Amino acid sequence: MTDIVQELVERTYEFGFHSDIDTELAPRGLNEDVVRLISAKKDEPEWLLEWRLAAYRHWTTLEPPAWQNVHHPPIDFQDMHYWAAPKPKGPAPASLDEVDPEIRATFDKLGISLAEQERLSGVAVDAIIDSVSVATTFKATLAEAGVIFCSFSEAVREHPELVRRYLGSVVPPRDNFYAALNSAVFSDGSFCFVPAGVRCPMELSTYFRMNAAETGQFERTLIVAEEGATVSYLEGCTAPMRDENQLHAAVVEIVALDDSDVKYSTVQNWYPGDENGVGGIFNFVTKRGRCGHRAKISWTQVETGSAITWKYPSVILQGDDSVGEFYSVAVTTGRQQADTGTKMIHIGKNSRSTIVSKGISAGRAQQTYRGLVKVLRSATGARNHTQCDSLLIGSECGAHTFPYIEVKNDSAQVEHEASTSKISDDQLFYCRQRGLGEEDATSMIVNGFCREVFDELPMEYAVEAHALMRLSLEGAVG
Amino acid sequence: MTVAADDVMTEEAVHARTWLCEHGLPTGREEDWRYTPVTEVRRHLDALPEAPPRQREVTRDDIDRLAGQHGPVRIVHVDGVHVPALSTDALPTGLWFGTTHNLSARVRLQLTTPAGDPPDGFEALNRSASQDVLYLLVADDADLREPVHVVHVSTGASVSHPRLVVDVGVGGRIHLVESHVSLDGGGFTNASTTVRLSARSHADVHRVQEQATDAVHVGRLELHHDAGAHASVTALSRGGAISRLTTVALLREPEASCTVTALLAPGIGARHDDAVTVDHLASRCTSDLTVRSVVPERARVTSSGHAIVRPDTVATVAHQRTDSLVLHPTGQADSRPWLEIFADDVRANHGSATGRLDDDALFYLRSRGIPRAEARDVLVGAFARTLVERIDPPSLRDQIAGWFGPEGTA
């Protein structure tokens, strides 16, 4: 096992290439002028500028949160660029074929060639490189169904009334330090609107990727499912290798009106830093959804990347009979730190939630599950089941489980189960007796451990998640 | 040893007081105190006078009535002051008892180990303000199976800081029953008990908190384990408008183990906050925590369990289980079962369940002709029974069973 741990610690980041696209940078630092610059660059309406400025002013009164179980040097928010956009070489591309070949190559390396995606998988991809959406496919098919899926900037231009109605309605700009920051400086992101009664005809997918050095990435994603609508949304993230830490502070809001069903899946594979803990992404994300009556929001995440991850995809179960789900696999190796989990806030009657969290910690990584299940007095008949398991690989890592359970209604049933252990020597021996090498055996057992969560992923992602897990544990497993 | 007892005490008290001046009492913003209504606790504390020694006469009958009779040895502490007249004279061999005022050389030796910083403001307050600390020493290999009953009485609307230190020698064994009771209501008790377990020793501690319904109780029970020592703690809490009990077990050496069982049964409208931390600092330590709470009308019970497994330890086993039974729509139950693990050779788990009485079971009993209220009592008794049954001595078991109505032990 010691060899394994050694190799695990030494695993290298496969996606660490860096595309050479000219970037346009805002001056370093953050002040009202930078906020105005971002807004002006994007030709935004006055109300949005005011919204940003209000968020900015509030942000200046806040201190960065310190309660997470992660350690990093203080972040100098004045020493970062808040805007970076790829400069188009010549006029904007009229079709996918005209997209900058460098950008296309970047996607190819990520294994998500747009053309491929378009032709083979039928997935609509809204690709984002450093904040600006460069290509959106499948618009036509989606438009036919009445689904709007576009970059956030485009949504601001084309559907300002929708954006204005829902922006900040689930994660208010004052929600927390990073949400306020994001609200002030968000660059781009995705917008998705599925009208009443519509089942979105395809999986919607966005790949985020950070590129320029020292640029924080602040996407804003807003998903609105009207009454009875159904949509499945995928988000994949990778970032190139960098020595400096890059900050990523995204906000995702989901509005699930009555009887709607929203599934949000993430595979996050940002650069985790090197074996000495140099570089890597700080991933401080606010994700939250609100359910109407009988609505359902399901978060599935596979988190293998980032130097530090800090995120709690949450569901406010406001409607009666609403359903919230959180399925998570988090892998930390090397010197990664992750503090992740969820909040399920039960307000509606008979609201139900399920939490399945699988954490794998290896090398010298520290991982924390932090979760809140809160049943308010109004939530008669609420149910929650939480299963929270951690697997340790190597003796220098840590796994921590910090749940909070608050029940204010006697008819609620809340159950929580958790376990922490290392990979069992007996299981490893059993697999090896059947001819599997230690690497394969470990990988097989770990994948089995995560099965419940992988089963929640859409097909394309399940395969990717398996591969990613293998990659993450490479060495652990050989 | 040339250090005089009073100097040692003064040193500890002075240190605690200095610390308290610097850090103050908890505010409620600390993670450890977030579920305790600290502001209210502090309001009570500020409003009440410090108890004058032996504020009111307490009789033997009072003690029997309030705390029961649980063993041949009884030691009584009234408002934080030892009362020899109410306490047993004869002690079994192997047991030594003393107070701040009559420390022998033997005890001095134990006490010269300087206490570190107090873990929180209430403990600091207790250390600096307790007037008459009780010391129980168990000799090496002494096997004291008969319970030693320590009774702390709060006589009325004043603040007292009872403090008990138990030191169990190598291979020794003690069965301690510690009762906190009130003669009159309105008091504030800030209690602290420390049990030091030498190698291979064994302590069985039953801590009973049955103070007045309007009392405020803040308690701390700290266990220090040497190699192979085992402690079995049973905390039984019923009294108090506000009750907070902090139990900390420090498994400092290999093969130490502890089981902590808590039964929380607050009265209507009361707030009970039970926090247990087990720190596995050495290899092959095991712990098992079981908490059950019964939450009536307008009451709120919080149960926190925190198992820590330190780096470079092996073969640790840590279990936690919390169950809350909410009896009324206005009852609230919180639980916070934490695991903090820095080593891989671990088997740790926790489970928690919160809910109300099983409707089917209730119906089953009623269909057999048992009236609703009685059926409820039976089921609540059944919920508590698994824990009650383990209580020893039988006299205490019966007393606690009585909390859950006549059917409690049925």
Place this chain on the structure above:
Amino acid sequence: MLRIRDLHASIDGKEILTGLDLDLPAGEVHAVMGPNGAGKSTLSNVLAGRDGYEVRGTATLDGTDLLALEAEDRATAGLFLAFQYPMELPGVGNAYFLRTSLNAIRRAHGLDEVSATDFLSVAREHLTALDMDPAFLSRSVNEGFSGGEKKRNEILQMSMLQPRLAILDETDSGLDIDALRIVARGIERLRGPDRSMLVITHYPRLLELVRPDRIHVLDGGRIVRSGGPELANELEADGYVGVTDRIPA
């Protein structure tokens, strides 16, 4: 085929195998019997390469030094152990597990991997032959299986993997009468001129169904007696005390 000489094994300083000799020629089935705690499972584990034992002596399979190989390399060399207590692997599909195992062994022999579809059809045949419900394939390995089902699953794996040397550690324990026949049939099906089997058991019943070529009595970490199939009856009649010079405790 299998040749063991002066095999010693200890764990945590406690010696469990105390100089064990055994020869198992190709094509033969030998039974190992012995009282609880004699070291039978220890022998299986040591032969299969479980970590944690301190081992001395020699054990060769067709001349290959088994003790020098990693557990998985012993498996690809043709050694199969049916565990006394088969492990549960939550989330790992039975079919997936078995196919991965089969392909690992095939790869080691320079053979092509078996495709998922080919595998399934072969697996179905074996399932039918062993009277097992095909639903077993889609469940997690041994998870939630009854004791007997776990044992049958071991036999299924054995019959799919076609090992050169199979060690069955009390595979007959906990089986109902039908399952016992199935296990016996599995063993019979595998019997062949270039395969050998070591059947560890407490019950003569299995030995009636599978006539072993020889029976060994293991006690105190050594083979204390060996004989033909008739030794089973003698054991049944006189117990280990009667058959060995063991002094009753």
